[in-house]
Amino acid sequence: MNYAEPRYHWFRQCGLFVGSAVVEAGCKSVIGQRLKQSGMHWTVDGADSIIALRTAEASSQWEATCLNRHNQTPAA
Numbered sequence: 001m002n003y004a005e006p007r008y009h010w011f012r013q014c015g016l017f018v019g020s021a022v023v024e025a026g027c028k029s030v031i032g033q034r035l036k037q038s039g040m041h042w043t044v045d046g047a048d049s050i051i052a053l054r055t056a057e058a059s060s061q062w063e064a065t066c067l068n069r070h071n072q073t074p075a076a
Helices: 008-013 021-035 044-058 062-067
Strands: none
Touching (some): 021 044, 044 062
């Protein structure tokens, strides 16, 4: 079998998505909703931080993210 050829039929039989619409919709609702509100201005670091938090919350990883000491910002 040539693995360079798309195996869409097999993916569909497995119940998997073969298009990008689901991923694009997820990005729009999880990330775009927050970052693209009227009047918003973001630095790259600030946007990266919000994206990390929103994806953790959307993937039910919020508690694990908050409990992980490596994710904590040191106090000033």
